[in-house]
Amino acid sequence: MLIPLLFLTLSADRLVLEGRGKHIVFVSGDEEYRSEEALPALARILNQHHGFKCTVLYAIDPKDGTIDPDVNNNIPGLDSLESADLIVIATRFRNLPDEQMRHIVNYIDRGGPIVALRTATHAFALKQGSHQDYSWNAKDGGFGKRILGETWIRHHGKHAFESTRGLIVNAKHPVLKGVKDIWGPSDVYEAHPPVDAMILANGQVLKGMNPADPPLEGKSTMPIAWTRTLGKQRIFTTTMGGATDLPNDGVRRMILNACYWALGQERRIKGNSNISFVREYKPTPFKFGGYIRGLKPGDR
Numbered sequence: 001m002l003i004p005l006l007f008l009t010l011s012a013d014r015l016v017l018e019g020r021g022k023h024i025v026f027v028s029g030d031e032e033y034r035s036e037e038a039l040p041a042l043a044r045i046l047n048q049h050h051g052f053k054c055t056v057l058y059a060i061d062p063k064d065g066t067i068d069p070d071v072n073n074n075i076p077g078l079d080s081l082e083s084a085d086l087i088v089i090a091t092r093f094r095n096l097p098d099e100q101m102r103h104i105v106n107y108i109d110r111g112g113p114i115v116a117l118r119t120a121t122h123a124f125a126l127k128q129g130s131h132q133d134y135s136w137n138a139k140d141g142g143f144g145k146r147i148l149g150e151t152w153i154r155h156h157g158k159h160a161f162e163s164t165r166g167l168i169v170n171a172k173h174p175v176l177k178g179v180k181d182i183w184g185p186s187d188v189y190e191a192h193p194p195v196d197a198m199i200l201a202n203g204q205v206l207k208g209m210n211p212a213d214p215p216l217e218g219k220s221t222m223p224i225a226w227t228r229t230l231g232k233q234r235i236f237t238t239t240m241g242g243a244t245d246l247p248n249d250g251v252r253r254m255i256l257n258a259c260y261w262a263l264g265q266e267r268r269i270k271g272n273s274n275i276s277f278v279r280e281y282k283p284t285p286f287k288f289g290g291y292i293r294g295l296k297p298g299d300r
Contacts, residue, residue: 011077011297011298013077014058014080015055015056015058015298016055016056017044017048017054017056019051020051021051021053022053022263023055023083023084023086024043024055024084024086024087024088025055025057025080025088026039027057027075027078027089027090028056028058028059028069028090029057029069029075029092030069030119031092031289031291032119032242033118034069034242034291035092035119035242035243036058036291038090038243039056039088039090041278041279041281042088042246042255042256043055043056044279045274045275045276046259048278049275050273056300057075057080058075058297058300059071059072059074059094060075060076062074067295067296067297067300068291068293070289072094072095073095074096074097074100075094075100078103078104081106081107081112082103085112085113086112086114086115086262086263087112087115088117088255089115089116089120090116090117090118090119090241091119093122093123093136094124094125096126101126101134102131108147108233111231111232112233113233113264114147114234114236114237115236115255115259116237117242117255118186118238118241118242120144120148121144121151121189122144124136124142137151147230147235149237150192150237152189153189153192154190155189156187156189156190156220157187157188157206159187160286161209162207162208162216163185163206163208163209163213164184164185165204165205165206165211165215166181166182166204166224166225167202167203167204169199169201170198170199170201173198173200173227174257174266175225175227175254175257175258176257177257178257178269178272179253179254179257179271180249181211181249181250182201182254183211183250184240184242184245185209185242186239186240186242186245188203188205188222190222191222191223191239193223193226193228193237194228196228196229197223197227197228198228199225200226201223201224201238201254203221203223203239205219205221224238224239225240234264235262236262238251238254238255242286243283244283244286246281249275253273253275256275257269
């Protein structure tokens, strides 16, 4: 059993939590769903309770070094992917320069495992450079469609009015071990993963923003969690995973289990493993422009 080893390596542009386990790099950067809050919370759980080394990267304003998700062309620290065993990504429409994108491309080309959350289906919107085939609107759907299994299509539930109830499809899959309930205020995305994807859960649109709200009658379900295996590369994608989804134990456990599975460590998945938050977690409601100003990576 790994002994948690939590100490902080101070860096101006990233959060590094040292540990004896595999190295997980978390890449945040979306304007709406507060990945800059969700990913460090997940990283601290995986570091403190499970012993992984975790590096968290952010969209950074180069003028003052603060976290600013509206800066869509700068995520410093992506060179840490050169030593990563797993990437957890939750970016949205990023227009990164070649010198940053090449680290992501190199990681994927070497078959590194991926856990993709919410807006990662439309992670990049590259307007120039040599990696435009990774853009969400590339001919083949870019990183989202080609690698994860889906790109951005549209909201399937009414955004900010209709929440998501997860209906488990494949309860025997290791990613769903111990997962008894899935709910989140983020709405269902339309998604049509390819035939090689294994659907783990479908999303049912609820009439409101509370877990006790009834389903919206006549509305179809959509896949909200699936896996793919491309060669030896393991990929897990969920269209849930915004910061306000994480208080739900089912969402949080599913994502943590997915990290073990993607790393090929499914034998270590326990349905009762510790998924408690390390710090008080009160996520900021999702909305554009709703991020907390003035914070630096060490503050998260």
